[in-house]
Amino acid sequence: MSVAQEKTTAEIANSVKDMKEIVALCKRRGFVFPASDIYGGLNGFWDYGPLGVELKNNLRDLWWKWMVTCPPVGPDGQPVDIVGIDSSIIQNPKTWEASGHVGGFSDPMVDCRETKLRYRADHLIAYMPKNGEGNGYAFMENEEEDVIAKRIKNLSGGKSIGNFEATPLVDLPVTAYATIVGPDTKTPGTLTEPKQFNLMFHTFVGATGGDDNKAYLRPETAQGIFLNFKNVLDSSRVRVPFGIAQVGKAFRNEVNPRNFIFRSREFEQMEMEWFCHPSEAKMWRDFWFAERQKFWTAIGLVSENVRMRDHDKDELSHYAKEGLGTADIEYRFPFTAPGFGELEGIAHRCNFDLTQHQKHSGVKMEYTDPMDPKNKFIPDVIEPAAGLTRGVLALLCEAYTPDPNRPSGVYLNLHPALAPKKAAILPLTAKDQHPVIATKLYMDIRNEFAVDLDIKQNIGKRYARQDEIGTPYCFTIDDQTVADQTVTVRERNTMSQERIGLDHVAEYLRKNIRSV
Template sequence: MQKKEGVMEKIVSLAKRRGFIYPGSEIYGGLAGTYDYGPLGTLLKNNIRDSWINRFVRDKENVYLIDTPILLHPKVWEASGHTSEFIDPLVDDLVTKKRYRADHILEENGVDAEHLTLAEMDAKIKELKLKSPDGNALSDVRRFNMMLETKMGAVEETSVHTYLRPEEAQNIFINFKNILDSFSPKLPFGIAQFGKAFRNEITPRDFTYRLREFEILEFEYFIHPKEKWEALFDAFLEEQTQWLSSIGVDTSKLTPFEHPDTARAHYSKKTVDLYFEYPFGSKELTGLAHRGDYDLARHQEFSGQNLGILEEESKERILPHVLEPTVSIDRAILALLLSVYREVPDKEGTRVYLAFPPHMAPYKACVSPLLKNKPELVAKAREVFLAFKQGLGWVAWDDNGNIGKRYRRQDEIGTPFCITIDFDTLGETPELKDTVTVRDRDTGEQERLTIAQAIERVRQASRAS
């Protein structure tokens, strides 16, 4: 396990240098709270998303996957309560006019603000005579709505004033009736979605942890209002932990945290987050909430549409209750990078590698000729590379520098296996003709296999357990 000190800086540097994550709009000085995923980061994100879909949608018989837009009718956010309740506590530096979250100011000064109301935060800041990070007096604590506003329409005077969605859940609730009409599902069943959400964070920070644009994976699981939900809630919490473990997150760093009444979202009957021990503190990674029938009831009221399900026995319409497991891909990627980062001493100093489970690694293998100035080696290596690509998909080609540098480069991006084509592959030693060297990322050990055996070795290792 790595020391916390300096790990974030190393992760941020590696992520940019090796093409995982870049600062957003960097050539223009950057844009706070935004990051771009490079080629390897995009592959990693896709692997996480696919793993989640397989676990929580494909492998279940009663969860339906949908894909919906970022822009919704403005009444959706009135019905959901976001226009009045989706707030953070805001304070201003009275000199510099910089803005900060009041709860963050308190937490950084040793005060647990999780249970405090806005008025209590304001009183505590005044009691402790807290200052801004620049040492200046702070304003009173006030409400700040985090939704990002926009307008739709060709003419400003007649344009529709709406918001970029701050969550995906409402897209699911307003499609609830469509799923009922199309598929006639029986309770319990789920509706799942992945996609972008936007929040006008007061102080975006901590790399990809707190962003203004981020991607969420979540599903709403609809249950009978009289069903005993506690066991199902606990089962979802355990399944979230199992899924995080399967993608490579260090579950020894996870701690469940149940929100007290004063800190729960306005719709929630019960909320339990899984906190991950990041270098900047123990923070939320996944969420699990019992939303009751709040959302369906509100949309039924505001839309005038009947969103109830006809109960076969009583012939009455009921509004289901909802359990909601959710995770941010961006936070999961950061937790994963922190979990798999390794430094080990070797004869050249320190070897750095990312110990991804093979099925999560961006590239499953890398193919190289031992020497790039030998045409016969390069030709054979290209032949092997194409065979690996055909059999495995995401495979890297690397002939830059000597073989040792290639190994270290592939270690840093987490490639589980390096395949080297040498003169024995060409038949210099007759009994080794058409064999290759297979190097294991984690151990550095090498073995000799036929080309077909090497492909199968990588394929077997890359299957999700």
């Protein structure tokens, strides 16, 4: 049993960080802003500020390094072969018919006739009276128990939560809906029957509208890889087994985007499709599950908030039902605690996608072994697919560390390789030689490291700012620097200080800003 499983619910609750404080820090310090904020925002869309885009790019670049430029060593002791692509966000609409997204990429939705709000039926939990008398009450999944208890008591005439039994709304007969009070109303019977709602955004290509010109924003980056399977084979010196990687934006018209950047309508994915012989699918599935765990551990997700889990049979995607299934790397976000939310999935897609595109396009997707031309097969696919923006959120949540012993009250314990700024150059005062020396040091090392030259405010406030944005090291220039050419180095996590030579700063950073 893992440490996370051994901890009690109460212990977990006491250790959960405040999501509102994390969101506030993200906006205050320039990590994440609501999109079109001056107009009141747009639900499900977010902008990444000066520090947020640096953190996101650092995570993206590390993933690309691990997967493409410096891929892991395979079971045979040799580096595996992975190439990258960047496919179009809008593809021929037949792509999404073949993949099953046009006909099957849907969620069951219920509408509230009174409030005009829409909910995913499979995300609603109905609390029904155990004695079968009176109204039931619907809540969003993961709603806090004290909120549920308070609302039930207020609406039911004082009955406690113990008088009710929780059941997923989709498991109840539609006839029961007449007695259920929706999440944002006080009136029973306002929820409609569930209907399927397709999650793809559509647009029109060309000067005229209409179904003939209808296209879709991609809901995943994977299909662009499958469409280019033959192109990559024909233009690159790759042979099965090999992988194709891609980082890019995807779009899903989520009915209830929520939990900050965890579930949004525009997001970024980091996906790799690994093409292999069907007989080796299990070996490669296990290999990639282990490798992807190593990645998240290496960049800082090493606490009990991370777990690895195989999907249950009722969770399997349509392409995985005949295969090895999917295993998830999950993170305990503050809004999912004590439960977990998906960070990355490692799925066995079988040969579903290539077979479907072969069928719909008429283009052969068979692979011919160059060492044995008689050996032709459609490869199976193992897919490690991670959310880039979810990864950013997990890193922020994990790094957020309250500390009442420092002026900021908090610091971000980001791995130095991921920190938006690797160091800050801080002249003690804004006069005499302090800013002159600081500026020269900044100019000397900025080509090699992302550093911040911060001259204004008192030194305590500047330390506090650097703590809040996760800067690992601060170099302070003072009168002693003028006298003996040494600077004070302050380490973020421990706040310990030491003096080193001014000409040793770059070397110090090379040694401590290690890659992963």
